Amino acid sequence: MKIVFLDSATMGDASMAEIASLGELSCYPSSTAEQARERVADADVAILNKIIVDKEFLDAAPKLKLICEAGTGINNIDTVLCEQRGVIVRNVAGYSTDSVAQTAWMHILNLAGRAFHYNAYARDGRYSAGSIHVDADHPFTELAGKTLGIVGMGAIGRKVAAIAEAFGMEVIYFSTSGTSHCKEYESVSLDDLLRRSDVISIHAPFNERTKGLIGYDEFCKMKPTAFLVNTGRGGIAVEADLVRAIDEGKIAGAGIDVYQKEPIPLDHPYLNSRHPERILLSPHIAWYSYEARARLAHEMAENIKKGW
Numbered sequence: 633m634k635i636v637f638l639d640s641a642t643m644g645d646a647s648m649a650e651i652a653s654l655g656e657l658s659c660y661p662s663s664t665a666e667q668a669r670e671r672v673a674d675a676d677v678a679i680l681n682k683i684i685v686d687k688e689f690l691d692a693a694p695k696l697k698l699i700c701e702a703g704t705g706i707n708n709i710d711t712v713l714c715e716q717r718g719v720i721v722r723n724v725a726g727y728s729t730d731s732v733a734q735t736a737w738m739h740i741l742n743l744a745g746r747a748f749h750y751n752a753y754a755r756d757g758r759y760s761a762g763s764i765h766v767d768a769d770h771p772f773t774e775l776a777g778k779t780l781g782i783v784g785m786g787a788i789g790r791k792v793a794a795i796a797e798a799f800g801m802e803v804i805y806f807s808t809s810g811t812s813h814c815k816e817y818e819s820v821s822l823d824d825l826l827r828r829s830d831v832i833s834i835h836a837p838f839n840e841r842t843k844g845l846i847g848y849d850e851f852c853k854m855k856p857t858a859f860l861v862n863t864g865r866g867g868i869a870v871e872a873d874l875v876r877a878i879d880e881g882k883i884a885g886a887g888i889d890v891y892q893k894e895p896i897p898l899d900h901p902y903l904n905s906r907h908p909e910r911i912l913l914s915p916h917i918a919w920y921s922y923e924a925r926a927r928l929a930h931e932m933a934e935n936i937k938k939g940w
Contacts, residue, residue, distance in 0.1 A: 634695075635936065636671050637679040638663040642702060646925035650933040651679070665689075672696060677936055685709040690717050697940045698722065700932050703919070705865070707838065722935040726787055727927040728919035732863050733791035735918035736833050739861045739887025742912055744773045744831070749909065773857070776800035781829030783822075783845070784836030784864060785814040792833055793817055804828060808836040808845070826853040831861065838865035846870065851877035858883050863918045866891040875901040878910050885910035889918045 633655030641661035651657055660671060663683060669692035672678050676695055681702040690713060699709060701723040714721050742748060753759050753767050780796040782789045782805040793803045803817045804825055812819035825832065836842050847870040860883060862869050871892060877883050888902065894916055896902065905911055
């Protein structure tokens with residue numbers, strides 16, 4: 633069995649030994665569309681993360697039986713065409729739940745707790761030059777008694793909600809699918825969530841229902857003291873509108889891990905805000921813990937073992 637991993641650089645130093653034990657494994661750090669077609673020509677199994685699977689890709693892979701998505705989202709794969717061609721598509725769900733929830737809370741705590749400001753204040757001489765033992769001009773915000781609004785109450789949303797309860801927060805959520813399946817927390821409309829939340833955390837997939845879900849008009853409905861955190865998918869919150877809302881003081885700030893285009897270009901609105909101290913960025917790292925990648929590699933091996 634010939635297995636090709638077309639963009640293995642996304643896995644970093646995670647071990648591929650279990651997958652390699654199942655057949656002849658070739659790992660390519662990255663592949664252009666043309667290279668992907670060449671490399672999959674005689675493959676039985678293709679593993680990929682961001683590679684586009686379309687008609688041209690499948691036409692170039694007459695022996696292909698299985699596509700393993702190295703992640704959860706499969707919007708890069710034409711699943712209808714794969715089904716027509718008899719090519720099975722398998723993804724991995726749940727491997728990064730703890731990792732993403734932790735990253736969401738890293739953003740929430742850093743925003744509410746002003747961690748980066750305090751670190752800079754203590755290091756750049758302002759604290760040493762001060763006359764009192766505290767930065768009295770920049771108090772932080774307690775989360776106890778505040779409201780966390782979650783957009784998308786799946787496994788990750790539930791994990792984030794459970795942590796919020798430990799901080800003494802009230803949790804509400806908006807179901808992007810229209811099905812309020814979670815009975816542990818109050819399901820509300822998007823407008824209600826925007827108006828009531830002190831922190832909004834996005835954990836929804838990117839699709840036709842969520843594309844551009846939160847734009848300038850929606851940001852204007854939020855509290856001026858509220859934060860937005862997105863570790864879900866780029867494009868759910870309109871990026872230029874978010875920066876405009878922050879620059880105008882419509883909301884207090886944002887923590888962002890996902891982007892409509894990745895990596896972000898140097899002229900991206902997030903990098904050109906008038907208030908960069910209010911926008912905390914991370915490079916789509918939420919899924920990338922050591923433990924999450926080890927689980928992902930193992931589950932991909934299990935998906936191959938299932939056969940076709």
